[in-house]
Amino acid sequence: MITVAIAEDHQALIDGIRSYLEYEEGIRIVGHANDGEQLLEIVRKRPPNIVLCDIRMPKTDGIAATKILQKEYPETKVIAFTMFDQEEAVRQMLDAGAKGYILKNSSLQIVLEAIRTVAQGKTYFDKKIHLPVTEKNKSKSILSTREKEILGLIARGKTSHEIADQLFIGKSTVDTHRKNMIRKLGLSGAGELLRYAMEKKYDF
Numbered sequence: 001m002i003t004v005a006i007a008e009d010h011q012a013l014i015d016g017i018r019s020y021l022e023y024e025e026g027i028r029i030v031g032h033a034n035d036g037e038q039l040l041e042i043v044r045k046r047p048p049n050i051v052l053c054d055i056r057m058p059k060t061d062g063i064a065a066t067k068i069l070q071k072e073y074p075e076t077k078v079i080a081f082t083m084f085d086q087e088e089a090v091r092q093m094l095d096a097g098a099k100g101y102i103l104k105n106s107s108l109q110i111v112l113e114a115i116r117t118v119a120q121g122k123t124y125f126d127k128k129i130h131l132p133v134t135e136k137n138k139s140k141s142i143l144s145t146r147e148k149e150i151l152g153l154i155a156r157g158k159t160s161h162e163i164a165d166q167l168f169i170g171k172s173t174v175d176t177h178r179k180n181m182i183r184k185l186g187l188s189g190a191g192e193l194l195r196y197a198m199e200k201k202y203d204f
Helices: 011-021 037-044 061-070 087-096 108-119 135-142 145-155 158-168 171-185 189-201
Strands: 002-007 025-035 048-055 078-082 100-103
Touching: 002 011, 002 037, 002 108, 011 025, 011 108, 025 037, 025 087, 025 108, 037 048, 037 061, 048 061, 048 108, 061 078, 061 087, 078 135, 100 108, 135 158, 145 158, 145 171, 145 189, 158 171, 171 189
Parallel strands: 002 025, 002 048, 048 078, 078 100
Antiparallel strands: none
């Protein structure tokens, strides 16, 4: 039997999922919550196999709740259930310990498939999202806003002089940002920085 708890701040959505899963063999809904604090209370009383967890919730959001659950109840597996398809949201949930990520506009059949797959010890990700699959993808979050802006211009083939002119800064400042990005991203030089920028296709 796969036990499931649902954390979602829209009760109508919870009701819809409950109605769909109610008659599915081998699955039992053991609780639902409208905010992160309620979810933690439910899990602490009776840890389920799976938590279907929204990211944006009152009191304690899904990312914080997932971190707590994975620390206290590592056997409970979290599936993010959200409208956010941005890579940064995916990365934060994966870093928190989520084993799956599905979008709210997915069919209920997808929800069921995700629950069964993650319960088997596998991962499940909605085909509509882009996964941050490499360490270097994660590394981009350590870049400053200005560095990301410059990286986007590098990806468009701009020289340091052109970047300096466009951003109204000195060329030496651009060169310093380049060196800092190479260091932060663990790259070996300017050529690798250019390849990195081109491969990642930054959309600034």
